[in-house]
Amino acid sequence: MKNMVNEQQYNDLLTKSEFEAALRKIGKERYHDNCRFHHLLHNGLLNKGQVQAWAINRYYYQINISIKDSALMSRIKNPELRRKWIHRILDHDGRRDDEGGIERWYKLTDGLGLDREYVKSTDGVLPATKFAVDCYVSFVKEKTILEGVTSSLTELFAPKIHKERISGMLENYKFINDTTMAYFKKRVDQATDDADFVLDYALKNAKTREEQDSVCDALKFKTDVLWVMQDALYHSYINGHVPPGAFMPEDFDDRYIENK
Amino acid sequence: MKNMVNEQQYNDLLTKSEFEAALRKIGKERYHDNCRFHHLLHNGLLNKGQVQAWAINRYYYQINISIKDSALMSRIKNPELRRKWIHRILDHDGRRDDEGGIERWYKLTDGLGLDREYVKSTDGVLPATKFAVDCYVSFVKEKTILEGVTSSLTELFAPKIHKERISGMLENYKFINDTTMAYFKKRVDQATDDADFVLDYALKNAKTREEQDSVCDALKFKTDVLWVMQDALYHSYINGHVPPGAFMPEDFDDRYIENK
Numbered sequence: 164m165k166n167m168v169n170e171q172q173y174n175d176l177l178t179k180s181e182f183e184a185a186l187r188k189i190g191k192e193r194y195h196d197n198c199r200f201h202h203l204l205h206n207g208l209l210n211k212g213q214v215q216a217w218a219i220n221r222y223y224y225q226i227n228i229s230i231k232d233s234a235l236m237s238r239i240k241n242p243e244l245r246r247k248w249i250h251r252i253l254d255h256d257g258r259r260d261d262e263g264g265i266e267r268w269y270k271l272t273d274g275l276g277l278d279r280e281y282v283k284s285t286d287g288v289l290p291a292t293k294f295a296v297d298c299y300v301s302f303v304k305e306k307t308i309l310e311g312v313t314s315s316l317t318e319l320f321a322p323k324i325h326k327e328r329i330s331g332m333l334e335n336y337k338f339i340n341d342t343t344m345a346y347f348k349k350r351v352d353q354a355t356d357d358a359d360f361v362l363d364y365a366l367k368n369a370k371t372r373e374e375q376d377s378v379c380d381a382l383k384f385k386t387d388v389l390w391v392m393q394d395a396l397y398h399s400y401i402n403g404h405v406p407p408g409a410f411m412p413e414d415f416d417d418r419y420i421e422n423k
Numbered sequence: 424m425k426n427m428v429n430e431q432q433y434n435d436l437l438t439k440s441e442f443e444a445a446l447r448k449i450g451k452e453r454y455h456d457n458c459r460f461h462h463l464l465h466n467g468l469l470n471k472g473q474v475q476a477w478a479i480n481r482y483y484y485q486i487n488i489s490i491k492d493s494a495l496m497s498r499i500k501n502p503e504l505r506r507k508w509i510h511r512i513l514d515h516d517g518r519r520d521d522e523g524g525i526e527r528w529y530k531l532t533d534g535l536g537l538d539r540e541y542v543k544s545t546d547g548v549l550p551a552t553k554f555a556v557d558c559y560v561s562f563v564k565e566k567t568i569l570e571g572v573t574s575s576l577t578e579l580f581a582p583k584i585h586k587e588r589i590s591g592m593l594e595n596y597k598f599i600n601d602t603t604m605a606y607f608k609k610r611v612d613q614a615t616d617d618a619d620f621v622l623d624y625a626l627k628n629a630k631t632r633e634e635q636d637s638v639c640d641a642l643k644f645k646t647d648v649l650w651v652m653q654d655a656l657y658h659s660y661i662n663g664h665v666p667p668g669a670f671m672p673e674d675f676d677d678r679y680i681e682n683k
Binding site: 197295297387391394395398399402407 | 452453457459550551553554555557558561643646647648650651654655657658659662664666667668
């Protein structure tokens with residue numbers, strides 16, 4: 164009986180290539196390059212106020228990445244894994260010869276004409292963005308290390324979107340230039356290295372079908388975080404349902420304020 | 424000098440009537456009776472699939488209320504306050520002579536023709552709903568008791584919305600009847616009593632301007648939770664951007680699936 168159970172488990176376990184294919188399928192279906200807001204952004208179909216709204220909301224995500232990574236590291240007992248992970252915090256927060264990703268994000272918001280103190284206050288961020296990002300931080304605090312690490316598997320799909328973003332935005336918006344896009348130029352290479360590490364980690368450390376499923380769910384969860392941010396931007400700034408207290412672009416028609 | 428500081432604090436403190444007026448102003452501006460989805464729902468302008476989507480998403484909120492209240496009670500050191508609070512859990516989970524609010528919610532979902540096991544799985548709930556509600560549970564775990572208690576101040580504005588909902592939905596939808604609306608009929612009186620208690624608690628226990636402000640922020644946070652749920656429903660089921668994996672009504676045009 165014991166052998167039958169083991170055999171069943173063995174059969175249920177996906178091979179590494181099946182597992183990788185399952186992860187890539189999730190990305191293909193659920194990564195936010197499927198979202199309409201993404202296409203509008205990259206194809207030059209947004210006005211400046213809508214790009215400002217995107218930058219302000221995405222900023223809330225940016226500043227929480229190092230907090231998320233610190234929370235994850237606080238739970239990792241293996242120094243080798245922490246040593247591999249810590250460069251993510253340095254990438255965002257900066258190091259001696261590099262200003263870091265958060266500083267580079269201000270180049271974008273400065274270039275868009277946003278007041279830096281307003282951006283830093285996060286006062287104008289959509290509640291849906293805050294809820295999604297806060298849940299991402301909670302996720303790495305509460306779930307297994309395997310799930311916390313592999314929620315970053317979205318990086319597998321990031322380099323393509325970053326490249327599209329750089330070329331599409333440089334080409335289509337007169338208020339975007341090489342300086343303001345510095346964040347994404349740097350992230351193309353960083354995200355490729357990070358994704359290789361996380362995929363390898365997932366393939367090596369998910370040793371039961373249950374663990375493989377938990378990795379798939381962690382990736383789905385993370386795609387939901389990014390997707391909800393895009394949908395909230397679309398609903399607020401394309402369809403014009405800006406919730407009370409959220410960023411209101413200067414050129415925006417105030418009929419778009421939901422409770423007016 | 425000390426007197427000046429005290430006088431300044433005294434001047435900054437809102438009187439009880441000013442404080443109550445500030446809370447009521449937040450409700451007037453930010454309660455989700457301002458949302459378009461709410462008006463469509465009550466005025467009979469939704470089709471059955473859209474009402475099903477609302478019931479499934481709101482279910483996720485319902486089942487987390489007792490979890491939220493248990494988390495809050497686990498942090499309250501004063502037995503008298505716990506004794507006041509515990510009836511909320513009993514209201515939702517049921518007691519000897521009362522099936523409770525969650526069971527009454529199934530009368531609604533049954534009446535709408537939804538499979539009860541599917542509803543219970545929460546598989547079709549929008550990610551934005553899950554993030555908002557999960558953040559509400561986290562809020563009462565992490566904030567002060569004062570903030571946790573007073574995040575329920577939205578109940579001040581609930582009886583009106585429940586009455587509108589009962590009359591509007593009974594009048595406008597042939598698939599809604601007295602049985603399916605049992606949850607809201609019961610909640611009209613419950614929420615009135617609960618709101619009186621919480622308002623009184625806020626007025627008595629917020630003794631500095633800082634505490635008064637924290638209560639205002641707790642109420643704003645809670646209005647954001649409810650508002651995000653309405654906006655996500657509107658975006659998905661009115662404007663037709665249903666995210667991957669979410670509930671898809673039978674009669675829904677699958678062009679509305681975002682990643683098709």
